[in-house]
Amino acid sequence: MADITTPDLPHSRHWRFSLDIEAIGWLILDRAETSTNTLSQEVLSELEQLMDPIESLAASEQMRGLVMLSDKDNGFAAGADISEFDDIAEPEVLRAALERTHRLFARLEQLSVPTAAGIHGFCLGGGLELALACHYRIAVDDDATRIGFPEVKLGIFPGFGGTGRSIRQAGPVDAMQMMLSGRNLRATQAKRIGIVDKLVRHRDTLRWAGRKAxxxxxxxxxAGLTERAAAMGPVRGYTARKMREETEKKVRPEHYPAPFALIDLFEKYGDDPLAMIGHESDAFIPLMNSDTAANLRRIFFLTEDLKKQRQRGSSFKRVHVVxxxxxxxxxxxxxxxxxxAVTLQDLNMERIKPALDRARKLFQKRLKKRHLVDTAMLRLEPDPSGRGVARADVIIEAVLEDLEIKRNVFADVEEQAKPDAILATNTSSIELERIAEGLKDPGRLIGLHFFNPVAQLPLVEVVRSEHNSDEAVARGASFALAIAKSPVVVRSKPGFLVNRVLMPYMLGAVERVEKGESKELLDAAAVAFGMPMGPIELMDMVGLDVGKSVAQELGHDVPEGSQFNELVSAGKxxxxxxxxxxxxxxxxxxxxEVPEHADLQGLGRELVVPLVDATEAAVADGVVESPEKADIGVVLGTGFAPFRGGPLKARADGKV
Incomplete structure (x- = not known):
């Protein structure tokens, strides 16, 4: 399909437009000087300028239709440019920007010729809203394609007309669930609910499918009548009530107002997509200016900053776990x-089998399809004799928190490992210098401290000893990023960062229980403050034996006659x-039952004071390089109320 360049187009840095010999218009998004398409104000402004000649070509019948594609390898568009949010957050400025974008997307939707969006990779947030303004959507059916509205994770909801358009296409239940959860869909899931209209197998076929469309x-x-029924008449009020009830099980409206504001908007206008779009900005603007949204943006940028540690040229194909x-x-x-490719070593198959059974359950949950699960299981090889050590790029020790056992493991591993293999310990509290004693090259040993449950918690503490080079630490961080974890570099000091700050928090609550306070009340207070669970429940989750061991490793006293110690002694x-x-x-x-309390959030603030104090001390002691790294490490490692921006940000804001 040869292109014929269209004359008299306005200059554009981010878009390319051309007509081919069949009079099909091709509009290609390729944001300059970035690897990822985002809808910055400049990108939107250039699209606005291009709409004049596009509308003219359509009206004069010189163009039969328009296909929109991305020239980026990683996806269609990641959404609005979040780095601009603070600049446009002023209500009057934000309203003008939203109204301008609404008009722009309406012009695209109202073109007199058919329009199609070809989606590969990620199509998220504002990128999906742009695609929804086209008449037809085609997506590549592969593992890289992800389609969704993650805005709720930033304290807002779709603001470019995506609320009404998604409900129009998918119906109120599926569309609202998509927006309220912030969950990304695979291409097949998006097609099933009507967000996508056609699937193709390869990106190379998007142009052909777009031409055909x-x-x-x-x-x-x-969406059909059956799907729309949940938004009709008095049924809509019931639907909204059920949505609130389900949302309240996960978050509190005073902490995360966005999902509740979206439900309110749906309850008023959910039966009329155009009305919902028309009133979208009224609910959106207060959210963008909220402390919650500002703090969640801060967490987003701190998380993104961790990705900059990726080392060019690093490649990790084989992992051995002891x-x-x-x-x-x-x-x-x-x-x-x-x-x-992973080899898993322990004394015998009897010890390894439970891990393989858990792995299969994880793969079934995440991969769904049987052939993908089976393929993943083939990548995980039981290895009682440790043959995989010699081939591994990364060797991770995860045995008991016993210094001598760990030393023995590494003495054996060092003899067999490749010269450039990473040697890492998953110790949760023992200083690396002690584990590395006796190694020929103690600088090879770094810490890669994962958190339980591994599949859910994103943080990996990359622990640096006094022997490590910058290169060794950088490779450890690159490996964490290669397995989709967020690496925070910490110094090899007792407890590192997360355990160092968690232990005073948990032990402080345990001490209050020892004195007769209600564990249910303390846990409820912590949740009211914004923690994902209370300190007593968390101690039970961690394991009281592990908690006692780490507490003692950090120098905290666990009295002989205490309830805590007696529970451990009894195997509870x-x-x-x-x-x-x-x-x-x-x-x-x-x-x-949770006893009555006059100020539950106030009690929660009181409970987290030891955690915040310990975070400040960790920064002062050089455990992490900056308050920002401490904040993101504690948020990712403990679940500390993200909407508060991190423990040190919360203290700076007077919230602790």
Whole structure:
């Protein structure tokens, strides 16, 4: 399909437009000087300028239709440019920007010729809103394609007309669930609910499919009566009420107002997509100016900053894990899930088998399709004899928190490992210098401290000893990024960062329980403050034996006659044994009634003071290089209220 350049087009840095010999217009988004397409104000302004000649070509019948594609390898568009949010957050400026974009997308939607969007890679947020303004959507059906509205994770919801357009295409239930969860869909899922109209197997076929859609004048079908029924008449009020109830099980409206504001908008206008779009900005603008949105943007940028540690040229194909317990087995499974060949070593197959069983469950949950699960299982090889050590690019020790056992493991591993292989320990509290004693090259040993559950918690502490070079630490951070984890570099000091700040928090709450305070009340107060779970429940989750060991390693006293010590002595270790401070059933703590309290959030603030104090001390002691690294490390490693921006940001804001 040869292109014929269209004359008299305005200059554009980010878009390319041409007509081919069949009079099909091709509009290609390729944002200059970036590897990722985002809808900056300049990108939108240039599209606005291009719409004049595009509309003219359509009206004069010189153009039969328009196909929009991306020239970036990683995707269609990642959404609005978040780096501009603070600049346009002023209500009057923001309203003008939103109204301008609404008009622009309406012009695209109202073109007199058919339009199609060809989607590969990620199509998120504002990028999806742009695609929804086209008449038809084609997506590549592969693992890289991800389609969704993640805005709720930034304290807002779709603001470019995506609320009404997604409800029009998918119906209120699926569209609202998509927006309220912020979850990204695979191409097949997006097609099933009507967000995508056609699937193709390869990116190379998007142009052909787009051409066919234009020539056949295809238009997406709106959601049918059955799907729309949940937004009709009095049923909409019931639907909205159920949405609130489900959302309140996950977040509190005073902490995360965006999903509740979206539900309010739906309750008023959910039966009329145009009205919902028309009133979108009224609800959106206060959210953008909220403390929650500002703090969530801060967390986003701090997380993105961690990705800059990726080392060019680093390649990791084979991983060997020593220790098939909960941590070692789950680290091995995660690496296999991320596409690496993994060998898992322990004393015998009997010890390794439970890890393989857990891995299969993880793969089934994440990969769904049987052939993908089977392929992942083939990447995870049981290795009782340790043959994989000699071939591995990364060797991770995850045995018991016993100094001598760890030393013995590395003495053996060092003799067999490739000269350039990373040697890493998953120790949670022991200084690396002590583990490295006796190694021929103690500078090879770094820490890669994962958190339980490995598949859910994004943080990996990359632990640096006094022997490590910058190169060794950089390679460790690159490996963490290669398996889709967020690396925070910490110094080899007792407890590193996360355990150092968590232990005073948990032990402070345990001490209050020892004195007779209600564990249910303390946990409820922490959740009211914004923690994902309370400190007593967390101690049970971690394991009371592990908690006691780490506490003692950090110099905290666990008195002989204390309830804490007696529970450990009795083998009541928390969730893993079925009983600790709480009794556990089906993986959940069985809790009693929460006593009345006049200021639950105030009590929660009181409980987190030791955590914030310890975070400040960690920065002062050089455990992390900056307050920002401390904040993101504690948020990712402990779940500390993201909407507060991190413990040090919360203190600076007077919230602690």
């Amino acid at each position: 234009v020539l056949e004048k295809r238009r997406a079908k709106a 220790g098939a317990g909960v941590m070692g087995g789950d680290i091995a499974a995660w690496c296999a899930l991320r596409g690496m 270790l928390g969730r893993k044994s079925g009983e600790g401070f709480y009794r556990w059933e089906d993986g959940k703590a069985v809790k009693g």
